[in-house]
Amino acid sequence: MSVFRPGFLELGRLWETKPLERNYEVVIVGGGIHGLATAYYLAKEHGIRDVAVLEREYIGFGGSGRNTAIVRANQRTQENVRLYDEGLKLWPVLTDELDFNLMFYNCGNLNLAHSEAAVSSFRLAINTANFYGVRSELLDPQQCKEVVPALDISDRPKHPIQAGMYHPPGGVVRHDAVVWGLAKGASAHGVAIHQGVGVEGIDVDGGRITGVRTSEGRIGCDKLGIMAGGYGTAVCAMLDIELPVNPLTIQAMVTQPLKPFLHHVVSSGAYHVYANQTLKGEIATGAHMDPQVNYTTDVTAYYFKHQAEALTDFMPCLKDVRFLRIWAGLADMTPDMAPILDGNFAYDGLYLDVGWGYFGFKSGPITGKYMADFIAREEAPEILRPFALRRFLENRYMGETATAMKYGQWD
Amino acid sequence: MTRLPRSSALRIDTDRRLRFSWCGSARAGYEGDTVASALWSSGVRTFGRSFEYHRPRGLYDLEGEGASQLVSIDGVPNQSAGTTLLREGMAVAAQNVRGDPRSDAFGFLDRLDRWMPAGFYYRVFHRPHAAAHFVHNRMRAMAGLGILDVSTSGDPGRREEIFLNADVAVIGGGAAGMRAALAAAGAGTRVCLFERRPWLGGHLDWRLGLEGADGPDSPRARGRALAEHVGSDARIRVFTSAPVTGIWGENLVTGFQRVGAADPFVERHWECRARTIVVATGALERPLVFNHNDRPGVMQADTAWRLARTYGVSPGAVVVFSAGDDLALEAALDLLSLGVDVPAIADSRPEGQDPELVSRIAESGAELLTGWAASQVVGRRVVRGVQLAEIGGSTRREFPCDVVVANAGRQPDIGALSCAGARFRHSTHTGSFELASLPSDVFAAGRVLGLTDSVEIEATGTLAGLEAASACGASVSGTLAAARAEVAEGAGAPPGTGIVRGPDIGEGRKAFLDYDEDGTWKNAVQCAALGFDVPELAKRFGNFGLGPGQYRVPGQNVAMAMAEIEGRPASDVASTTVRPPIIPPSLATLAGPNHDVHKRTPLHEDQAARGGVFRRAGAWKRARYFSADYTCREEIRNVRENVGLLDSSPLGKFRIWGPHALHALQRVYISDMRKATRGRCKYSAMCNDTGNVVDDGVVIPVGEDDYYFTTSSNRAGSTVEWFRYHTRYDGWDYNLLNLTDALASINLAGPEARAVLERVTDADLSNDAFPYLGYRVIPVGDGVEARCMRLGFVGELSYELHVGASYAQYAWDLLWDAGAELGIRPFGLEAQYCMRAEKGHVIIGAESEQRVTLLDIGMGWLWDRSDTASKKVGAPALRACEEQDGRLELVGLRIDDAGHRPEDGAIVVDGDRIAGYVCTTRVSGALGYQYGLALVEEGFAVEGTTLSIYEHLRSDDVRTSATVVPPHFYDPKGERLRV
Secondary structure (H helix, E strand, C coil): CCCCCCHHHCCCCCCCCCCCCCEEEEEEECCCHHHHHHHHHHHHHHCCCCEEEEECCCCCCCHHHCCCCEECCCCCCHHHHHHHHHHHHHHHHHHHHHCCCCCCECCCEEEEECCHHHHHHHHHHHHHHHHCCCCCEEECHHHHHHHCCCCCCCCCCCCCCCEEEEECCCEECCHHHHHHHHHHHHHHCCCEEEECCCEEEEEEECCEEEEEEECCEEEEEEEEEECCHHHHHHHHHCCCCCCCCEEEEEEEEEECCECCCCCCEEEECCCCEEEEECCCCCEEEEEEEEEEECCCCCCCHHHHHHHHHHHHHHCHHHHHCEEEEEEEEEEEECCCCCCEEEECCCCECEEEEECCECCCCCCHHHHHHHHHHHHHHCCCCHHHHHHCCHHHHCCCCCCCCCCCCCCCCCC | CCECCCCCCCCCEEEEEEEEEECCEEEEEEECCEHHHHHHHCCCCCCEECCCCCCEECCCCCCCCCHHHEEEECCEEEEECCCCECCCCCEEECCCCCCCHHHCCCHHHHHHHHHCCCCHHHCCCCCCHHHHHHHHHHHHHHCCCECCCCCCCCCCCCEEEEEEEEEEEEECCCHHHHHHHHHHHHCCCCEEEECCCCCCCHHHHHCCCCCCCCCCCCHHHHHHHHHHHHHHCCCEEEECCCCEEEEEHHHEEEEEEECCCCCCCCEEEEEEEEEEEEECCCEEECCCECECCCCCCEECHHHHHHHHHCCCECCCCEEEEEECCHHHHHHHHHHHHCCCECCEEEECCCCCCCHHHHHHHHHHCCEEEECEEEEEEECCCCCCEEEEEECCCCCEEEEECCEEEECCCEEECCHHHHHHCCEEEEECCCCEEEEEECCCCEEECHHHHCCCCHHHHHHHHHHHHHHHHHHCCCCCHHHHHHHHHHHHHCCCCCCCCCCCECCCHHHCCCEEEECCCCEEHHHHHHHHHCCCCCHHHHHHHHCCCCCCCCCCCCHHHHHHHHHHHHCCCHHHCCCCCCCCCCCCCEHHHHHCCCCCCCECCCCHHHHHHCCCEEEEECCEEEEEECCCCCCCHHHHHHHHHCCEEEECCCCEEEEEECCCHHHHHHHHECCCHHHCCCCECEEEEEECCCCCEEEEEEEEEEECCEEEEEECHHHCCCHHHHHHHHCCCCCCCCEEEECCCCEEEEEEECCCHHHHHHCCCCCCCCCCCCCCCEEEEEEECCCEEEEEEEECCCCCCEEEEEEEHHHHHHHHHHHHHHHHHHCCEECCHHHHHHHHHHHCCCCECCCECCCCCCCCCCCHHHCCCCCCCCCCCCHHHHHHHCCCCCCEEEEEEEECCCCCCCCCCCEEEECCEEEEEEEEEEECCCCCCEEEEEEEEHHHCCCCCEEEEEEEECCEEEEEEEEEECCCCCCCCCCHHHC
């Protein structure tokens, strides 16, 4: 073999398949970005290599493989801005560490405001971001049009554009690549990744986690990380832990591929739309959540049509474009749109990383890094402390939205 | 233009010549041609360039199945040449090319494939990071197919939407679908039949029978006869040119319909809610994977056949077949009968061919090579020949030709069934997928079941139609049993080889599994080697089946190829889920008329005429300003000094009555509602379970166990459910009626408000007779009854009049005329917003958010904390939070810096952390200074504290300061309200 042969032409398994052991120091439930990242950092930064990631389907089956790949850090509250900002800065570092092209495309995000109230909330987010050194600017409609020429900034649309929040550090990352890259990195550091192993029960003894019962038999462990995305509530239910989390279906779709014309992520709360053009040229666009609590990933004609109505209203040049595919995933929604990151609270050895709603992708690797620290040192890192479950017991919501999210019969 | 001899199957009108252009050069076709058939007949072989390698691509299929046949038409990208009918004057152009599609400038990429293994871009170009962005942009520029003109507002044509209802929706208008429709209609059910092609008959339409004469027993004649029956049955509604996009929950079938020039619409979106569904979508050709199987000139058997019979176009001068089923042999014979030179026919099946076809081929002089398949195409830009190879042997033979017809047999078109929730498994018998389970009320018939015998195809159609009718409650007991028996007698699906690839694939560099995104067999091998052993992962990493053709062209081949590569049995293979749309619809058609649905008050037009600037506010459009001065200085001044009129009709208005009405009020309102008295407005708030204020308004007892109350506009829609939800376990007897839209609301505010109102009513409006917070029902004008409240949201003497919505304009005009001499003017929401802020009146969402409770925003005085019996919503949270440290609190701000006023959303900072934020600031003409309302941590909420305020404005950091003051600026004692 030639010494000049570049590494990318070599065809070895990116991650190893290992026999399933009967005991691990740490078992992580969920082979998505959060679970794989936590395992990766446990092995790499804390030397804890006796780690198994259990995935019921295949890695990246859930939200990690179904999201629209958008990353940003322009959150509403300071606790969240700090975490997401670190997360944003991690993509290039991780790309290098994993030696895997995560395709972080730092194109910037343009979020549209269609009312005076939305402009005020943009100002709050912009001020909060810039106070912490995160770039974010308020644009007038003409400036929005300069950034995204496809926009209709006239008074014709149902929701005329009043302003934009332009956030240059954000962009998109290839979501599947993050899953595969983390699997590669975790495996290289000794983590065992087991696909097709579903957790069916959790064993406790004297207030401690002792193991999990799986489709492949019982597996003992000292520490258990529940990082199962939309299915986190179902896993916690095995311990009779009821979380303030509502799993909701959220749908996304792509159009046929087009030559690049949309060079930024564009989003609008009023239209319930976010869209970006993928590396392949498709317009990937996400919709609002289905309002009823469920665990299905069913797609609906309603959102298929709604998304076409919304997109063509504020970007009319898309009228002749065709939708190619629609799919759905689960969003594990908390009332305050912030996640639940906690450990050793109900049982010793139990660690929880759930409730990300639709923010789970952009936060994945950075949360994995801190959750690994939490699990290794058995003490919550300062940056994660505000996300503890007890904030709900104390009525101290985090305020990622002005109004608390409520799902159920009447909202 | 070379056209074959006319035959009865022809779907073009050769008397109507249509001119069009291809990449700028003039061409012509006929009425009835698709863009693809017209291009092929005018000698165009290269339709465009491929996605990754920029390889030349031609006409592979006529069903709009893949990227190869996507072209730009009249500047609109990604149009399907195979399914778009030719129109006079069309400008058709190739996609993904620089220059002529035959000699594309990026064609060199094809030679770089050695350096582009599966997913190579995941493993290169990422170092150094600075260069990665550059490379990423270059890759983006290379990607995509069609070019979209962002300056257009899209196709201007009107789109219609129709909503259908059927007992039985039949998908597919071939023999099976038509028989299903006839059987279901015969049983008395209402049927909608959807066919994606412009005619009924399915694949029978171009089959004239082995005699080639279209005799009375020919397949085509049979198809025409069935179509006539269907067309004359009034219980069947037929939709042709109507592809199905999806089957969704509760048997909702959606699609679109391409319509002709005579239709007033350019396309139609349809939705059909069906009780039952029959899927008869037929079969697709499974591509044969062999070296250079993508060269222009390689095509499906049906493509060659339909070019010849439907469009009268010779597919080529010399056509070599590599067949996988009897239909392809029949196609070869038919081409021979039309005089096309077919020197050789390879058939990948070693045996099992229809003996009659075999003997006829022998008679024709064409050479039939059973157990052979195509191994390699000769020719770089177009097909110049093909090498055929003995499967499992070493014999190779090369044939010069300009067209290679190749398939590996047929696969059921599982799209619609998969969307409906059917499951499939691999069958080693057919070498393809077969139905494993069907959801209830969905039935399948015909070739989608793997059948090829025409009698069986029709029998399953009849059975499916009867079963569907039976599921709708039709009485079909006798015929159903007979139909079942007939199907049971059939031989079932014939065997197939399950072969995916040609014999020499190992040496081939370019044998395509997926034409759309240039996924090769070699890429599949690389995926497996890299560990992407799960088909869903290989699909994503290697880009198989994610392009414009979706599941169709790579179809089952990817899963079967992965099994072969990994040495797993084919029976292990599972089909991946097909996701809608089955056929891609345009966004414009899907969006339809896209009506702007909003509510307008009865006074909308009047306000518009008076210069109102409207904004959407929840479900409503409301006047926010009445001039271009968005500070509303004049509107506010006129209310403060004179009198103004506001249309507040969206305000929530309710009547609650019944023995337990008070119980319900006690539950949802935080105050002691027993203290509400007749003739007086009782102000209170509603909290949610976490103690946040969700609503405020007034409650007025108007009779025995009978109350009238108001809510904020945003809550009007959810109030009834809120009451019901929070009293759902109590069994209380009360009625709750939403009067929001039935009653209009007009606010008359300002020092002259009484003077105006006195002119339109006889009621005694003196301060003693009708004091502040009073409620009276008064007659206005000719005796129109108005519910009148003396409130003071904006801080002035004001009356809120609720009148029947149909009297709104009358009452408004009365007040307008009465106030004319007093200088009455309208004011909008922004003026109201400013004036209430000067009063320190909170607006939920502006100064109240999820982090603050009733207590935190200074409204704790409303809470009747002694009442635990009513189980007031939010009371437990308020109790729990009452003594908590570190909460946000509402404060007033007096802004010190007269030069710069921080805007809404400025943040309050404490060193390197954030300690709160500014909700609202305004300049007050009445006060003469800048003021604001803010939520700050309790340590900063002490009166007199100087707050440090940070803003990022136009790329600059701006710091200002403000002093904490009580949040009541204007007329803090409320004297102006009580005059």
